[in-house]
Amino acid sequence: MTDPTDRTRLIASATRRGRGRRPVAPPVERASTLLNDAPGAMRDESQGPVYGIEDLSAARELRTLLAGLEGAADAWLVPSGLAAVTVPLTALARPGDEVLTTDALYGPSRRFLRRHMGTRGVTTAFHAAAATTDGILAALTDRTRVLLIESPASLTFEMLDVPALAAACRARGVLTVMDNTWGAGLAFRPLAHGVDVSVQAVTKYVAGHSDLLMGSIAVSDPAVGRPIAETLEDLGWRVAPDDAWLALRGLRTLPLRYREQARSARIVADWLLGRPEVATVVYPALPGSPGYELWTRDYDGAASIFGLVMNGGDEAAAHALMSALALFGLGYSWGGFESLVTHETGQLAGRNSPPALAGELLRLHIGLEDPADLIADLERGLAAWGAALS
Numbered sequence: 001m002t003d004p005t006d007r008t009r010l011i012a013s014a015t016r017r018g019r020g021r022r023p024v025a026p027p028v029e030r031a032s033t034l035l036n037d038a039p040g041a042m043r044d045e046s047q048g049p050v051y052g053i054e055d056l057s058a059a060r061e062l063r064t065l066l067a068g069l070e071g072a073a074d075a076w077l078v079p080s081g082l083a084a085v086t087v088p089l090t091a092l093a094r095p096g097d098e099v100l101t102t103d104a105l106y107g108p109s110r111r112f113l114r115r116h117m118g119t120r121g122v123t124t125a126f127h128a129a130a131a132t133t134d135g136i137l138a139a140l141t142d143r144t145r146v147l148l149i150e151s152p153a154s155l156t157f158e159m160l161d162v163p164a165l166a167a168a169c170r171a172r173g174v175l176t177v178m179d180n181t182w183g184a185g186l187a188f189r190p191l192a193h194g195v196d197v198s199v200q201a202v203t204k205y206v207a208g209h210s211d212l213l214m215g216s217i218a219v220s221d222p223a224v225g226r227p228i229a230e231t232l233e234d235l236g237w238r239v240a241p242d243d244a245w246l247a248l249r250g251l252r253t254l255p256l257r258y259r260e261q262a263r264s265a266r267i268v269a270d271w272l273l274g275r276p277e278v279a280t281v282v283y284p285a286l287p288g289s290p291g292y293e294l295w296t297r298d299y300d301g302a303a304s305i306f307g308l309v310m311n312g313g314d315e316a317a318a319h320a321l322m323s324a325l326a327l328f329g330l331g332y333s334w335g336g337f338e339s340l341v342t343h344e345t346g347q348l349a350g351r352n353s354p355p356a357l358a359g360e361l362l363r364l365h366i367g368l369e370d371p372a373d374l375i376a377d378l379e380r381g382l383a384a385w386g387a388a389l390s
Protein backbone atom coordinates (compact mmCIF):
# COMPACT_ATOMS: atom_id res chain seq x y z
CA MET A 1 0.00 0.00 0.00
CA THR A 2 1.29 3.47 -0.86
CA ASP A 3 1.45 6.07 1.91
CA PRO A 4 -2.02 7.46 2.61
CA THR A 5 -2.59 11.08 1.59
CA ASP A 6 -3.08 13.85 4.15
CA ARG A 7 -6.82 13.62 3.61
CA THR A 8 -6.80 9.97 4.62
CA ARG A 9 -4.29 10.36 7.43
CA LEU A 10 -6.33 13.07 9.14
CA ILE A 11 -9.29 10.68 9.30
CA ALA A 12 -7.37 7.49 10.05
CA SER A 13 -5.67 9.11 13.02
CA ALA A 14 -9.13 9.20 14.62
CA THR A 15 -10.59 5.90 13.48
CA ARG A 16 -7.44 3.78 13.90
CA ARG A 17 -6.52 5.10 17.35
CA GLY A 18 -6.34 2.38 20.02
CA ARG A 19 -8.37 -0.82 20.29
CA GLY A 20 -11.66 -1.89 21.87
CA ARG A 21 -15.00 -0.05 21.79
CA ARG A 22 -14.27 3.65 21.97
CA PRO A 23 -15.50 7.06 20.81
CA VAL A 24 -14.12 8.36 17.52
CA ALA A 25 -13.26 11.70 19.12
CA PRO A 26 -10.84 11.92 22.05
CA PRO A 27 -12.31 13.07 25.38
CA VAL A 28 -12.20 16.73 26.31
CA GLU A 29 -9.94 16.73 29.33
CA ARG A 30 -10.51 19.90 31.32
CA ALA A 31 -7.89 19.97 34.01
CA SER A 32 -5.50 22.13 35.91
CA THR A 33 -4.88 19.39 38.49
CA LEU A 34 -3.91 15.84 37.56
CA LEU A 35 -4.07 13.26 40.36
CA ASN A 36 -1.52 10.52 40.99
CA ASP A 37 -1.61 7.09 42.63
CA ALA A 38 1.51 7.53 44.71
CA PRO A 39 3.95 10.31 45.71
CA GLY A 40 6.68 8.64 43.69
CA ALA A 41 4.59 8.89 40.52
CA MET A 42 3.96 12.63 40.79
CA ARG A 43 6.97 13.73 38.73
CA ASP A 44 7.03 10.68 36.44
CA GLU A 45 6.73 12.25 32.98
CA SER A 46 6.45 8.83 31.32
CA GLN A 47 2.89 8.75 32.69
CA GLY A 48 1.95 11.87 30.69
CA PRO A 49 1.59 15.52 31.70
CA VAL A 50 2.03 16.30 35.41
CA TYR A 51 0.00 19.52 35.37
CA GLY A 52 -2.74 21.00 33.17
CA ILE A 53 -0.49 23.65 31.66
CA GLU A 54 1.02 20.86 29.59
CA ASP A 55 -1.11 19.86 26.61
CA LEU A 56 -3.81 17.29 27.37
CA SER A 57 -5.29 14.71 24.99
CA ALA A 58 -6.96 16.77 22.23
CA ALA A 59 -4.14 19.32 22.15
CA ARG A 60 -1.53 16.56 21.99
CA GLU A 61 -3.28 14.91 19.07
CA LEU A 62 -3.74 18.26 17.32
CA ARG A 63 -0.03 19.04 17.74
CA THR A 64 0.96 15.65 16.39
CA LEU A 65 -1.29 15.98 13.34
CA LEU A 66 -0.21 19.55 12.59
CA ALA A 67 3.45 18.57 12.95
CA GLY A 68 2.78 15.71 10.50
CA LEU A 69 1.14 18.03 7.98
CA GLU A 70 3.96 20.56 8.27
CA GLY A 71 6.65 17.86 8.03
CA ALA A 72 7.91 19.20 11.37
CA ALA A 73 9.89 17.65 14.20
CA ASP A 74 7.59 19.43 16.63
CA ALA A 75 4.68 21.86 16.71
CA TRP A 76 3.26 24.02 19.50
CA LEU A 77 -0.17 25.53 19.99
CA VAL A 78 -0.67 29.12 21.13
CA PRO A 79 -3.81 31.12 21.97
CA SER A 80 -4.07 33.01 18.64
CA GLY A 81 -2.60 33.29 15.18
CA LEU A 82 -1.01 36.55 16.27
CA ALA A 83 0.75 34.74 19.14
CA ALA A 84 2.09 32.24 16.60
CA VAL A 85 3.92 35.16 14.97
CA THR A 86 4.98 36.95 18.16
CA VAL A 87 6.32 33.97 20.11
CA PRO A 88 9.06 32.94 17.62
CA LEU A 89 10.11 36.57 17.19
CA THR A 90 10.30 36.98 20.98
CA ALA A 91 12.27 33.75 21.24
CA LEU A 92 14.72 34.32 18.40
CA ALA A 93 15.50 38.06 18.31
CA ARG A 94 17.68 39.73 20.96
CA PRO A 95 18.24 43.43 21.73
CA GLY A 96 20.40 44.87 18.96
CA ASP A 97 18.97 42.51 16.35
CA GLU A 98 16.85 43.53 13.39
CA VAL A 99 13.82 41.84 11.86
CA LEU A 100 13.28 42.32 8.13
CA THR A 101 9.76 41.93 6.78
CA THR A 102 7.29 43.06 4.14
CA ASP A 103 5.57 46.44 4.14
CA ALA A 104 2.35 44.45 3.50
CA LEU A 105 2.64 42.53 6.79
CA TYR A 106 -0.54 41.62 8.74
CA GLY A 107 -1.28 44.83 10.72
CA PRO A 108 -1.17 43.42 14.29
CA SER A 109 2.16 41.66 13.55
CA ARG A 110 3.49 45.02 12.41
CA ARG A 111 2.17 46.70 15.57
CA PHE A 112 3.91 44.03 17.70
CA LEU A 113 7.22 44.72 15.97
CA ARG A 114 6.89 48.47 16.47
CA ARG A 115 5.40 48.66 19.95
CA HIS A 116 6.66 45.56 21.74
CA MET A 117 9.92 44.63 20.04
CA GLY A 118 10.78 48.25 19.20
CA THR A 119 10.80 49.27 22.85
CA ARG A 120 12.94 46.25 23.75
CA GLY A 121 15.81 47.02 21.42
CA VAL A 122 14.81 44.98 18.36
CA THR A 123 14.40 47.15 15.28
CA THR A 124 12.36 46.33 12.18
CA ALA A 125 13.20 47.08 8.56
CA PHE A 126 10.54 46.79 5.87
CA HIS A 127 11.07 45.77 2.27
CA ALA A 128 8.62 46.88 -0.43
CA ALA A 129 5.59 44.62 -0.73
CA ALA A 130 6.47 43.90 -4.37
CA ALA A 131 10.25 43.62 -3.80
CA THR A 132 12.23 41.09 -5.82
CA THR A 133 14.25 38.35 -4.14
CA ASP A 134 17.45 40.30 -4.86
CA GLY A 135 15.88 43.45 -3.44
CA ILE A 136 14.96 41.66 -0.21
CA LEU A 137 18.38 40.05 0.14
CA ALA A 138 20.04 43.42 -0.44
CA ALA A 139 18.13 44.74 2.59
CA LEU A 140 19.71 42.15 4.94
CA THR A 141 22.33 43.67 7.22
CA ASP A 142 24.77 42.28 9.77
CA ARG A 143 22.11 42.91 12.39
CA THR A 144 19.31 41.01 10.62
CA ARG A 145 18.44 38.03 12.79
CA VAL A 146 15.07 37.07 11.29
CA LEU A 147 13.39 37.45 7.90
CA LEU A 148 9.64 37.38 8.66
CA ILE A 149 7.89 36.16 5.52
CA GLU A 150 4.21 36.58 4.77
CA SER A 151 3.41 35.17 1.35
CA PRO A 152 0.90 35.94 -0.03
CA ALA A 153 1.00 39.16 2.00
CA SER A 154 -2.03 40.65 3.71
CA LEU A 155 -4.62 42.61 1.68
CA THR A 156 -2.57 42.99 -1.54
CA PHE A 157 -1.45 39.33 -1.75
CA GLU A 158 2.10 39.78 -3.08
CA MET A 159 3.94 36.47 -3.44
CA LEU A 160 7.61 35.94 -2.58
CA ASP A 161 10.04 33.33 -3.87
CA VAL A 162 10.16 31.56 -0.51
CA PRO A 163 12.60 28.71 -1.43
CA ALA A 164 15.12 31.21 -2.84
CA LEU A 165 14.81 33.51 0.18
CA ALA A 166 15.05 30.63 2.67
CA ALA A 167 18.18 29.20 1.01
CA ALA A 168 19.92 32.58 0.83
CA CYS A 169 19.04 33.42 4.44
CA ARG A 170 20.27 30.08 5.72
CA ALA A 171 23.57 30.60 3.93
CA ARG A 172 23.91 33.96 5.74
CA GLY A 173 22.86 32.71 9.17
CA VAL A 174 19.55 34.59 9.09
CA LEU A 175 16.53 32.69 10.44
CA THR A 176 13.29 32.62 8.44
CA VAL A 177 9.85 32.65 10.05
CA MET A 178 6.87 32.36 7.69
CA ASP A 179 3.23 33.21 8.38
CA ASN A 180 1.65 30.47 6.27
CA THR A 181 -1.99 31.04 7.22
CA TRP A 182 -2.92 31.34 3.52
CA GLY A 183 -1.34 27.95 2.77
CA ALA A 184 -2.97 26.46 5.90
CA GLY A 185 -0.10 23.98 6.38
CA LEU A 186 -1.63 22.16 3.43
CA ALA A 187 -1.15 23.91 0.08
CA PHE A 188 2.36 25.04 0.98
CA ARG A 189 4.86 23.45 3.39
CA PRO A 190 7.35 26.12 4.41
CA LEU A 191 9.71 23.71 6.21
CA ALA A 192 10.08 21.57 3.08
CA HIS A 193 11.09 24.75 1.25
CA GLY A 194 13.86 25.55 3.71
CA VAL A 195 12.01 27.90 6.09
CA ASP A 196 13.06 27.57 9.76
CA VAL A 197 9.73 28.30 11.49
CA SER A 198 6.29 27.81 9.93
CA VAL A 199 3.41 29.50 11.72
CA GLN A 200 -0.27 29.79 10.97
CA ALA A 201 -3.48 31.08 12.44
CA VAL A 202 -5.29 27.82 13.20
CA THR A 203 -8.22 30.20 13.78
CA LYS A 204 -8.75 30.33 10.01
CA TYR A 205 -8.90 27.17 7.86
CA VAL A 206 -7.87 24.50 10.36
CA ALA A 207 -10.52 25.44 12.92
CA GLY A 208 -12.70 26.39 9.97
CA HIS A 209 -15.89 27.32 11.82
CA SER A 210 -15.23 30.86 13.07
CA ASP A 211 -15.66 29.83 16.69
CA LEU A 212 -12.17 29.88 18.24
CA LEU A 213 -8.76 31.54 18.18
CA MET A 214 -5.53 29.54 17.99
CA GLY A 215 -2.12 29.50 16.35
CA SER A 216 0.50 26.87 15.61
CA ILE A 217 4.28 27.05 15.41
CA ALA A 218 6.19 24.26 13.62
CA VAL A 219 9.93 23.66 13.29
CA SER A 220 12.15 20.95 11.86
CA ASP A 221 15.40 21.86 13.66
CA PRO A 222 15.34 21.20 17.43
CA ALA A 223 17.96 23.92 17.93
CA VAL A 224 15.45 26.45 16.56
CA GLY A 225 12.59 24.84 18.48
CA ARG A 226 14.27 24.92 21.90
CA PRO A 227 14.12 28.71 22.49
CA ILE A 228 10.53 28.71 21.20
CA ALA A 229 9.48 25.95 23.60
CA GLU A 230 11.28 27.71 26.46
CA THR A 231 9.63 31.04 25.65
CA LEU A 232 6.21 29.40 25.72
CA GLU A 233 7.04 27.75 29.02
CA ASP A 234 8.33 31.03 30.46
CA LEU A 235 5.31 33.03 29.30
CA GLY A 236 2.88 30.37 30.55
CA TRP A 237 0.82 30.20 27.38
CA ARG A 238 -1.31 27.19 26.52
CA VAL A 239 -4.59 26.64 24.67
CA ALA A 240 -7.89 25.67 26.29
CA PRO A 241 -8.84 21.96 26.02
CA ASP A 242 -12.23 22.76 24.46
CA ASP A 243 -10.60 24.93 21.80
CA ALA A 244 -8.06 22.21 21.02
CA TRP A 245 -10.90 19.71 20.69
CA LEU A 246 -12.81 21.97 18.29
CA ALA A 247 -9.71 22.69 16.22
CA LEU A 248 -9.02 18.96 16.00
CA ARG A 249 -12.54 18.42 14.74
CA GLY A 250 -12.00 21.15 12.14
CA LEU A 251 -8.71 19.59 11.04
CA ARG A 252 -10.42 16.33 10.01
CA THR A 253 -12.24 18.13 7.16
CA LEU A 254 -9.61 20.77 6.35
CA PRO A 255 -8.52 19.32 2.97
CA LEU A 256 -12.09 19.10 1.66
CA ARG A 257 -13.20 22.51 2.89
CA TYR A 258 -10.01 24.18 1.67
CA ARG A 259 -10.28 22.65 -1.81
CA GLU A 260 -13.98 23.34 -2.21
CA GLN A 261 -13.69 26.93 -1.02
CA ALA A 262 -10.81 27.54 -3.46
CA ARG A 263 -12.93 26.11 -6.28
CA SER A 264 -15.74 28.52 -5.42
CA ALA A 265 -13.33 31.42 -4.97
CA ARG A 266 -12.03 30.86 -8.49
CA ILE A 267 -15.58 30.85 -9.92
CA VAL A 268 -16.47 34.07 -8.10
CA ALA A 269 -13.14 35.73 -8.99
CA ASP A 270 -13.55 34.86 -12.68
CA TRP A 271 -17.05 36.33 -12.66
CA LEU A 272 -15.89 39.52 -10.95
CA LEU A 273 -13.14 39.99 -13.52
CA GLY A 274 -15.78 40.31 -16.23
CA ARG A 275 -17.58 43.14 -14.45
CA PRO A 276 -17.02 46.76 -15.51
CA GLU A 277 -17.13 47.99 -11.89
CA VAL A 278 -14.06 45.86 -11.09
CA ALA A 279 -10.54 46.96 -12.08
CA THR A 280 -8.80 43.79 -10.97
CA VAL A 281 -8.89 40.81 -8.66
CA VAL A 282 -5.69 40.16 -6.70
CA TYR A 283 -5.54 36.42 -6.18
CA PRO A 284 -2.29 34.52 -6.80
CA ALA A 285 -4.27 31.45 -7.90
CA LEU A 286 -5.81 33.43 -10.76
CA PRO A 287 -4.01 33.41 -14.14
CA GLY A 288 -2.74 36.91 -14.83
CA SER A 289 -2.70 37.90 -11.15
CA PRO A 290 0.69 38.94 -9.69
CA GLY A 291 2.36 35.90 -8.12
CA TYR A 292 0.52 33.37 -10.30
CA GLU A 293 3.79 31.83 -11.58
CA LEU A 294 5.17 31.33 -8.06
CA TRP A 295 1.84 29.95 -6.89
CA THR A 296 1.80 27.46 -9.79
CA ARG A 297 5.39 26.42 -9.08
CA ASP A 298 5.19 26.07 -5.28
CA TYR A 299 1.57 25.56 -4.21
CA ASP A 300 -0.74 22.60 -4.24
CA GLY A 301 -4.01 24.45 -3.65
CA ALA A 302 -5.16 27.92 -2.69
CA ALA A 303 -6.93 29.79 0.08
CA SER A 304 -10.32 31.29 -0.76
CA ILE A 305 -9.54 34.94 -0.02
CA PHE A 306 -8.67 37.69 -2.47
CA GLY A 307 -8.52 41.42 -3.00
CA LEU A 308 -11.09 43.18 -5.14
CA VAL A 309 -9.85 46.44 -6.64
CA MET A 310 -12.77 48.50 -7.86
CA ASN A 311 -12.78 50.96 -10.75
CA GLY A 312 -12.61 54.22 -8.79
CA GLY A 313 -15.42 54.81 -6.33
CA ASP A 314 -15.29 56.01 -2.75
CA GLU A 315 -15.93 54.80 0.77
CA ALA A 316 -19.67 55.53 0.57
CA ALA A 317 -20.00 53.38 -2.56
CA ALA A 318 -17.98 50.58 -0.94
CA HIS A 319 -20.26 50.69 2.09
CA ALA A 320 -23.36 50.68 -0.15
CA LEU A 321 -22.02 47.57 -1.90
CA MET A 322 -21.37 45.82 1.39
CA SER A 323 -24.72 46.79 2.90
CA ALA A 324 -26.58 45.37 -0.11
CA LEU A 325 -25.05 41.91 0.38
CA ALA A 326 -27.27 39.34 2.06
CA LEU A 327 -24.92 36.34 2.10
CA PHE A 328 -21.50 37.89 2.74
CA GLY A 329 -21.06 38.73 6.41
CA LEU A 330 -19.35 41.96 7.44
CA GLY A 331 -16.59 40.54 9.59
CA TYR A 332 -12.82 40.50 10.01
CA SER A 333 -11.57 37.02 9.51
CA TRP A 334 -11.32 34.27 6.95
CA GLY A 335 -10.97 30.51 6.64
CA GLY A 336 -14.38 29.76 8.14
CA PHE A 337 -17.29 28.11 6.31
CA GLU A 338 -19.01 31.43 5.65
CA SER A 339 -18.35 34.18 3.12
CA LEU A 340 -17.17 37.56 4.39
CA VAL A 341 -16.42 41.00 3.00
CA THR A 342 -14.30 43.85 4.37
CA HIS A 343 -13.41 47.31 3.06
CA GLU A 344 -9.65 47.70 3.28
CA THR A 345 -8.63 50.95 1.53
CA GLY A 346 -8.04 52.70 4.88
CA GLN A 347 -5.76 49.91 6.14
CA LEU A 348 -3.24 50.60 3.38
CA ALA A 349 -2.46 54.01 4.91
CA GLY A 350 -0.48 52.23 7.66
CA ARG A 351 2.15 51.13 5.16
CA ASN A 352 5.37 52.97 4.39
CA SER A 353 4.49 52.88 0.67
CA PRO A 354 0.76 52.34 0.09
CA PRO A 355 0.17 50.88 -3.38
CA ALA A 356 -1.43 53.04 -6.08
CA LEU A 357 -4.69 51.21 -6.85
CA ALA A 358 -7.31 51.96 -9.50
CA GLY A 359 -9.99 52.39 -6.83
CA GLU A 360 -11.43 51.18 -3.56
CA LEU A 361 -10.05 47.91 -2.13
CA LEU A 362 -12.40 45.26 -0.77
CA ARG A 363 -11.46 41.82 0.53
CA LEU A 364 -13.67 38.83 -0.13
CA HIS A 365 -13.50 35.53 1.69
CA ILE A 366 -15.43 32.77 -0.05
CA GLY A 367 -17.08 30.17 2.14
CA LEU A 368 -18.95 26.94 1.47
CA GLU A 369 -22.15 28.50 0.10
CA ASP A 370 -23.13 27.73 -3.50
CA PRO A 371 -20.99 30.05 -5.66
CA ALA A 372 -23.99 30.78 -7.90
CA ASP A 373 -25.79 32.26 -4.89
CA LEU A 374 -22.71 34.27 -3.94
CA ILE A 375 -22.52 35.67 -7.48
CA ALA A 376 -26.21 36.66 -7.34
CA ASP A 377 -25.48 38.38 -4.02
CA LEU A 378 -22.50 40.25 -5.49
CA GLU A 379 -24.66 41.31 -8.43
CA ARG A 380 -26.93 43.04 -5.90
CA GLY A 381 -23.89 44.61 -4.26
CA LEU A 382 -22.54 45.93 -7.56
CA ALA A 383 -25.94 47.42 -8.42
CA ALA A 384 -25.85 49.30 -5.10
CA TRP A 385 -22.29 50.42 -5.85
CA GLY A 386 -23.45 51.81 -9.22
CA ALA A 387 -26.46 53.55 -7.64
CA ALA A 388 -24.23 55.16 -4.99
CA LEU A 389 -21.95 56.62 -7.64
CA SER A 390 -24.64 57.87 -10.05
Ligand SMILES: Cc1ncc(COP(=O)(O)O)c(C=O)c1O
Nearest residue numbers: 080081082106181201203213214
Ligand atom coordinates in the same frame (compact mmCIF):
# COMPACT_ATOMS: atom_id res chain seq x y z
C1 LIG B 1 -2.07 36.55 7.80
C2 LIG B 1 -2.59 36.48 9.19
N1 LIG B 1 -1.79 36.05 10.17
C3 LIG B 1 -2.20 35.99 11.44
C4 LIG B 1 -3.50 36.33 11.78
C5 LIG B 1 -3.88 36.31 13.23
O1 LIG B 1 -4.74 35.31 13.56
P1 LIG B 1 -5.62 35.42 14.90
O2 LIG B 1 -6.83 36.20 14.50
O3 LIG B 1 -5.89 34.02 15.26
O4 LIG B 1 -4.79 36.12 15.92
C6 LIG B 1 -4.38 36.76 10.79
C7 LIG B 1 -5.77 37.13 11.16
O5 LIG B 1 -6.50 37.71 10.39
C8 LIG B 1 -3.93 36.83 9.47
O6 LIG B 1 -4.72 37.28 8.49
